[in-house]
Amino acid sequence: MALDREIERLMAETSERLSAQENLRNVCHIRWHGEPLPSVDSVKKIVALSRAILFPGFFGESDINHLNVKAHTLLNIQQLHALLVNQFTAGLCLGEECENVLDVDGIERLAGEKAMGFIGRLCDIRGLLDSDVQAIFRGDPAVTMPEEVLYCYPGIRAVSSYRIAHEMVRLGIPVIPRMISEIAHGETGIDIHPAATIGKGFMIDHGTGIVIGATTVIGDGVKIYQGVTLGARSFVKDENDDPVKGLPRHPIIGDNVVIYANATILGRVTVGDGAVIGGNVWLTENVAPGERVLQAKAATMIVKK
């Protein structure tokens, strides 16, 4: 269809107005010094490469065999490193460390050190994820073979992204870890804040709707089902009525706790080792080790004919 004069003028005007500096303030990050900007596509590639390195054959290339696994791993690590340096630089430029973004080269050197730190942690991340895979295989009677865990459990996607992003939090990288957790959230409906602390052998089943907040602490061998929220109850305000940042405000979950579907645990409460929280339970108080907290079903429904 031919463009007539009117639509051309409208297009020109609209692009003019949308690009005016005063209209870009909150919706566009202008890179005055040529620094890279975080890119969702690049961060997705970082996650994909990390998973391919950590679970060869299940993620990434499916032609892995004993002859080529090392070659694939090495090449994936090299690619990963280049992406990490670029995106870590982008994240650091956005963050507090670089009030003076003028020194992009200096920030890139710092990003390079942190990228190297991340590569150096890959074996430990693998070890933790290995424990997570085993936890699901032992814990879910429906699993028929270990491969099924890796191919079919969204928890593996969510927890691998969490463990990758959590290392970046420890390395002091801004924004990128949250992008990673948000990508996993979109894939799985499971929202784990990368700053949360989660022990080994962590099992998530089904998972849609799970929310785990930033200051949550989770022990070893914990199981969580779909719809569970480990959230904050309320925020401590300062004299200006602004929320005080950085205070612990999410639950502490002990070892071997099981939390069934749609349970909600709010605030800095402690759930003791081995406790069981039933489905749909709404919990804002401490639970002693070994206790079982269940919903009182009698109170909740009426039957009509």
Add this chain to the structure above:
Amino acid sequence: MALDREIERLMAETSERLSAQENLRNVCHIRWHGEPLPSVDSVKKIVALSRAILFPGFFGESDINHLNVKAHTLLNIQQLHALLVNQFTAGLCLGEECENVLDVDGIERLAGEKAMGFIGRLCDIRGLLDSDVQAIFRGDPAVTMPEEVLYCYPGIRAVSSYRIAHEMVRLGIPVIPRMISEIAHGETGIDIHPAATIGKGFMIDHGTGIVIGATTVIGDGVKIYQGVTLGARSFVKDENDDPVKGLPRHPIIGDNVVIYANATILGRVTVGDGAVIGGNVWLTENVAPGERVLQAKAATMIVKK
């Protein structure tokens, strides 16, 4: 593997049966007049281009800087316009306006006018989304910088898609707006009907499982958390026991209301300005301005040791 005669015959027969006109009635829209058919891929591109125009650098190309932002915006608008004309034509051909689809050219002209109308509204959509970004940045203590809001909040994806689709509803485009909201639903787990009315400064946190129905009205400055349903309670039936269409059947939410996780509000109830609805609350009645409605936790659980 060689195909033998048997599998070839089966393939031929199966494609014959699956393509027989009587078997296609409900599952295939035959385009007798060469009109375009809505395409999920094209609609996804419309969303991606709109987001790239509205939030340059965060969505779309990541190399945006002050030198090229206008050029990118103009080219994206041109691409967007072409896609809009095509998909609006497709949508209009499916809808009521075009009982006589024979005049595809006429429908395309109408689509062109509506596409122009949409382009003309981009600046206003930007303004509303700007208010949404600021609402999250001010409202969530966990956010460390404004860029994090744009990169990491699924609410931004869901609300930007809603605001885009809502404009198309206003322009009278059938089907395409719902496709857009469904694409965002798949991305985020947040299901906002494009016909709903939502004020400025709208904040969604986590978001998975949110459902907002077609006749919902939401004021300015509202916050909603994961798992919240703003739904219909029951349908008014006509004399034939068919639901009466178009009646308002979803809630009216006032300004500055907060609705916490997993709350359910059903029917044409009104929640007054500044009210707070607690987590897991099940609500089917009006709430006065400023009221706080919380779940009575004592009734809901028992503890066993």
Add this chain to the structure above:
Amino acid sequence: MALDREIERLMAETSERLSAQENLRNVCHIRWHGEPLPSVDSVKKIVALSRAILFPGFFGESDINHLNVKAHTLLNIQQLHALLVNQFTAGLCLGEECENVLDVDGIERLAGEKAMGFIGRLCDIRGLLDSDVQAIFRGDPAVTMPEEVLYCYPGIRAVSSYRIAHEMVRLGIPVIPRMISEIAHGETGIDIHPAATIGKGFMIDHGTGIVIGATTVIGDGVKIYQGVTLGARSFVKDENDDPVKGLPRHPIIGDNVVIYANATILGRVTVGDGAVIGGNVWLTENVAPGERVLQAKAATMIVKK
């Protein structure tokens, strides 16, 4: 950025350690005999091709018309067949049937027979999905035209994947059906185990957070809303305290039952024909035909001003 010696050495060491056989045990399936490994990308293509065959024009190519629908269908079936043989071989090699994977050719022949069996069932799958489309069109007053059902209802994606995967369960294919259901889970937030039994005319609305377990039995004409769980209550343990596999442990839902949002039904309970389960209900007991089970709202909230 130049790679220095240190990072190179770290990369070499890390790839060495990550590829060591003892570190790959749980996280990499080594294919000693050259057999194919299931590939998420290939399984996604199987789903996409099947949907394009079953709903021509709505999924896959959007240029379908009465002249080319048979040609597209035939070519899609041929492509589908080749992918099925490959992925069925991969699945069978992982599963119990092939303790001796040495005979990859024999397994491939078996996969070929099962792929042919699947192609032969496409017309019946189409018939069931046709009934599902009609159920949504008749059942949801918000739908304005049948095309909207196919373009905009995540239930169609989830149920079409279920019906495809369920046929593969019946054909005895390991792992691949679960991969398909997990892909649909990621797309829609709806998690239907492929071994579940679901009658015709099945309607899902919104859908995010739905979980339907492996031994669930669902009759004809059932409607389910977002957040519903049809789950297991507890596992029967054997003398070793291991869960006994294969026992029926999920609900039986009769014909024409409606289950509203966020209801939870656990264990091998029976919900009789025509029953209605209200939103947020927590149900672990049988429900008689025609009964309506609702949450007792009075007990659940308090209001503060």
Add this chain to the structure above:
Amino acid sequence: MALDREIERLMAETSERLSAQENLRNVCHIRWHGEPLPSVDSVKKIVALSRAILFPGFFGESDINHLNVKAHTLLNIQQLHALLVNQFTAGLCLGEECENVLDVDGIERLAGEKAMGFIGRLCDIRGLLDSDVQAIFRGDPAVTMPEEVLYCYPGIRAVSSYRIAHEMVRLGIPVIPRMISEIAHGETGIDIHPAATIGKGFMIDHGTGIVIGATTVIGDGVKIYQGVTLGARSFVKDENDDPVKGLPRHPIIGDNVVIYANATILGRVTVGDGAVIGGNVWLTENVAPGERVLQAKAATMIVKK
């Protein structure tokens, strides 16, 4: 690398100057009325689709078998038709027929008729190319099987492009036929003007450097080797010293003539049926039927030790 102010200013200035209307006159065709512009990529697709239709399996998809050949052919024809309408419109808008390009819709209708004319000629083009394939198979002792002709002879690429482009010349399409012959020229080094007339059973061997001018007439069963030029000798000038267009100025080659490598034949000379022109011959006069014209080798070299 960060862009500094200087390079940014240079970029802005350069793009400003390069886009100034006075600098675009000869190097950019501005489309004032939204008409399409010929696209090399689209024309390449036209050639690729035509070859896939004419030689199924050798060009295009390699999975052709007797079950799917018709389906592939039909879908390729549909795709081809859409591209033809678009590129014929573009060509006609550039050409003489459309001094008033304002009526793009009218030109598109004309293009549609010509596209239909082209589709209607595909069977005849196939017949001619069939005769070309047979001519090579019978004529070159080095060919071991007919498939080798189709896979390995650049003449097939050049002649198929010629026969496709020649039909477009007959349909009165400007520019597009020459684009096709130039694409084949790039692929093969063989430059056949689409307006030339070439009989059936035409064989080219090796081919690099062949040039066949616009008013050349070639009979049936002719063989031509690499480096042969069938060119113009000089142009008839009009009173303004401009070349007179449209006059025949290239050779007429009779049936069953053979022209060996690097021979040059210039001007409107006639080479009679069955004549043989030897390698490196420079010819500007008529040759009688059956004559053999060879280079006098004695005159051309000296030997030094």
Add this chain to the structure above:
Amino acid sequence: MALDREIERLMAETSERLSAQENLRNVCHIRWHGEPLPSVDSVKKIVALSRAILFPGFFGESDINHLNVKAHTLLNIQQLHALLVNQFTAGLCLGEECENVLDVDGIERLAGEKAMGFIGRLCDIRGLLDSDVQAIFRGDPAVTMPEEVLYCYPGIRAVSSYRIAHEMVRLGIPVIPRMISEIAHGETGIDIHPAATIGKGFMIDHGTGIVIGATTVIGDGVKIYQGVTLGARSFVKDENDDPVKGLPRHPIIGDNVVIYANATILGRVTVGDGAVIGGNVWLTENVAPGERVLQAKAATMIVKK
């Protein structure tokens, strides 16, 4: 543009006629037994992978370094092997060895052995190409560094393709080697028959228009410039007037011969070691070792003022 009934009928009829078995005889190879068909795209990938293996960094991935060269080589070899097995099978099915193509599995096993044979020859091919690179670097004063030879000499493309294809000829693979030489011909304008025999240290400069026939024998250290033909003079005919196949009919070129641009050498003549053939020379007789054969320029031009 809407398709009307007339064009639809034409498309249907045309695809019907073009797919009729009697019209496909010479232009389509129907694969009755499911065997693969040679694919130009696959053969191009074979060439690209082979070049990437033989000249790492110059062809294929440009990020080659000493850390990853072995990993890239191994993965490329694995990919190459899979393609070779497939295309060798396709070639063998077309060729004489497999009059009974019913046993596709047997042919594939044979192809596997030949693919292994090819892999086993890669080191020797590398050695020969190394000598070719050195010959150009030493022989052309215009070269400033060895890397320029690999990046900028079409001779390297043509000769590497020849050496790859020649190994396949030695392994008895039909058609595929000729496809490879034809692909290189298209890239470079240099047409070397894969059955020709060429010694080490072979140098081609510029190269466009070079033709080297199937029974040509070329010694070590030979240099050839653009437009040179080493061709056949005439064919020996048998009693049926058909050319006798397999007879040597192209020149034998000794060691260290130089042949300048556009020279033509025809028939089974011998050019002795160290001879020099001047530009444009037309040669059909033997040349003694060390002789220089030049064009007698005086005879060839006249000057007009």
Add this chain to the structure above:
Amino acid sequence: MALDREIERLMAETSERLSAQENLRNVCHIRWHGEPLPSVDSVKKIVALSRAILFPGFFGESDINHLNVKAHTLLNIQQLHALLVNQFTAGLCLGEECENVLDVDGIERLAGEKAMGFIGRLCDIRGLLDSDVQAIFRGDPAVTMPEEVLYCYPGIRAVSSYRIAHEMVRLGIPVIPRMISEIAHGETGIDIHPAATIGKGFMIDHGTGIVIGATTVIGDGVKIYQGVTLGARSFVKDENDDPVKGLPRHPIIGDNVVIYANATILGRVTVGDGAVIGGNVWLTENVAPGERVLQAKAATMIVKK
């Protein structure tokens, strides 16, 4: 097909041998300091972007109109700049300037300056190419419209690549200019050394087989046809019998000279202004201004009946 032990061992051994440092000496450029390596694909993109900038709509995006031509130009220039910096760095690292490649950052800064120099010359390159387009349009009676020149003349491809590459030679970039000329050579069969000097209004027709050497000097308004060589006759050798580099050894062609097909001009001869060199002429001596040099045809052929 399953890989057996034997082929695996062969693959491992072969990649080991091919990657051994002693076997890589001439065929792989190891980048010890992480510097970029020239990439044929990147250089192809440089050419494509430059052509899209210089001839908007004819090369690159075909949707150019007066509204978007500046936006496209700016974005293309930005992309081009980034590629130039990278490939200029790669070229400089290979060249003499950087015997100490340790300072990659310093070389990159130098590359940045040269890239800026290239951008600054784009308007002048455009001006020269404009004169070339006009020369063809005026000079070839077969051209019907100026657009045909840009779409259909390989000379435009070859000369635009030459003019781009020549600027890089002037900027002192090693290797990359030759890569550009070789890419154009592959596209068109026309081989123009980037160091040659060519005036404005240069016209090439057909072009296959043209070779223009490094020290050639060509005036304004020259026309050259296919197969023409402007080459060196012999090399001046130094005391070591090595060719002396950098000496002028190719022809000087005056203004408005015409050189017809397959003519060969060798050595540092001068062809005076307005001279005409006939087809197939072999020339190694000076030609006075205005002279016409033609092949003496009588001497060159004999006719047999």
